[in-house]
Amino acid sequence: MTLIATESLTKRYANGVLALSEFTVQVQPGVVGLVGANGAGKSTLIKILLGLVEPTAGGVRVLGLDPKTEAEKIRARVGYMPEHDTLPPDLAAAEFVTHMARMSGLPKVAARERASEALRHVGLYEERFRQIGGYSTGMKQRVKLAQALVHDPDLLLLDEPTNGLDPAGRDAMLGLIHRIGSEFGISLVVCSHLLGEVERICDSLVAIDGGRLLRADSVATMTTVSDVLAVEVSEGQPELAAALRAQGLPVREESHLILVPLAGDGTYDQIIGEVARLDLPLHRLDLRRHRIAELFATASPTGQEAADV
Numbered sequence: 281m282t283l284i285a286t287e288s289l290t291k292r293y294a295n296g297v298l299a300l301s302e303f304t305v306q307v308q309p310g311v312v313g314l315v316g317a318n319g320a321g322k323s324t325l326i327k328i329l330l331g332l333v334e335p336t337a338g339g340v341r342v343l344g345l346d347p348k349t350e351a352e353k354i355r356a357r358v359g360y361m362p363e364h365d366t367l368p369p370d371l372a373a374a375e376f377v378t379h380m381a382r383m384s385g386l387p388k389v390a391a392r393e394r395a396s397e398a399l400r401h402v403g404l405y406e407e408r409f410r411q412i413g414g415y416s417t418g419m420k421q422r423v424k425l426a427q428a429l430v431h432d433p434d435l436l437l438l439d440e441p442t443n444g445l446d447p448a449g450r451d452a453m454l455g456l457i458h459r460i461g462s463e464f465g466i467s468l469v470v471c472s473h474l475l476g477e478v479e480r481i482c483d484s485l486v487a488i489d490g491g492r493l494l495r496a497d498s499v500a501t502m503t504t505v506s507d508v509l510a511v512e513v514s515e516g517q518p519e520l521a522a523a524l525r526a527q528g529l530p531v532r533e534e535s536h537l538i539l540v541p542l543a544g545d546g547t548y549d550q551i552i553g554e555v556a557r558l559d560l561p562l563h564r565l566d567l568r569r570h571r572i573a574e575l576f577a578t579a580s581p582t583g584q585e586a587a588d589v
């Protein structure tokens with residue numbers, strides 16, 4: 281079944297801001313990245329999917345349901361992890377997540393059990409009776425994830441789940457998201473302006489720019505091999521680049537890589553020949569993959585921000 285389908289979805293806020301414009305997309309189950317710069321319209325889309333914000337025009341379906349008339353059914357099957365910290369500092373994580381389970385309609389005992397289970401999944405089982413106010417940012421993010429998971433949803437919507445985390449916290453959160461997708465079989469939509477993160481954990485990607493759909497495709501398709509060779513040597517990069525230029529190759533350098541457009545097998549031979557002649561340690565010589573960031577390179581300046589990371 282299609283996870284999310286929108287048809288010419290448009291949202292204009294009361295202040296005149298056009299947050300989404302004629303946005304049409306079909307998203308299949310899996311781990312889906314929703315990427316775009318700040319202000320691109322990601323949160324607006326999430327809120328429309330949950331029935332929290334009404335679209336100005338157009339159609340939308342989540343798990344085949346209409347958020348306008350079936351918001352309650354959607355919330356029973358969808359978990360939402362908001363971007364900002366909305367957690368009650370005076371409650372223990374176990375109390376809060378149990379409360380959220382009760383709000384989803386679970387009976388008392390089942391709610392308590394499911395809360396413990398969800399907190400165990402996110403790695404907070406041992407700390408579950410401590411007050412949330414004393415938690416680190418990473419632990420708070422995990423409480424937000426546990427409350428989104430507690431009613432065993434079919435779909436999780438995560439808004440910037442790695443916000444405010446240090447590199448180790450980010451890695452842990454991304455690992456957790458990946459595990460939820462692969463082990464629990466739950467579909468996830470992960471909102472992010474960090475393309476590298478999305479590339480790492482998502483099966484497919486919806487790119488949004490200025491409220492418009494830029495592209496929706498599988499990550500594998502977007503990162504197919506290009507016709508540019510990437511050459512990496514651990515020393516002597518300037519000498520090698522100069523030698524290849526002297527051979528007439530249109531060489532470009534990008535940090536530790538020399539990039540050479542492939543023009544038949546001869547290009548490989550020319551590069552290997554020069555590496556051998558200069559006696560340089562060759563680390564890498566292969567066709568470069570397209571990167572998701574390239575998507576935004578030709579988009580508007582707002583998209584550029586997303587392409588920078």
Ligand SMILES: Nc1ncnc2c1ncn2[C@@H]1O[C@H](COP(=O)(O)OP(=O)(O)OP(=O)(O)O)[C@@H](O)[C@H]1O
Pocket residue numbers: 293294295297298299316317318319320321322323324325473
């Ligand atoms: N309640 C609102 N009233 C008026 N304008 C809004 C409202 N919410 C969002 N906007 C505007 O709509 C546009 C899209 O915002 P949105 O929050 O959906 O983007 P986003 O991609 O989620 O960005 P971010 O990552 O910064 O949250 C922005 O210009 C924003 O200022």
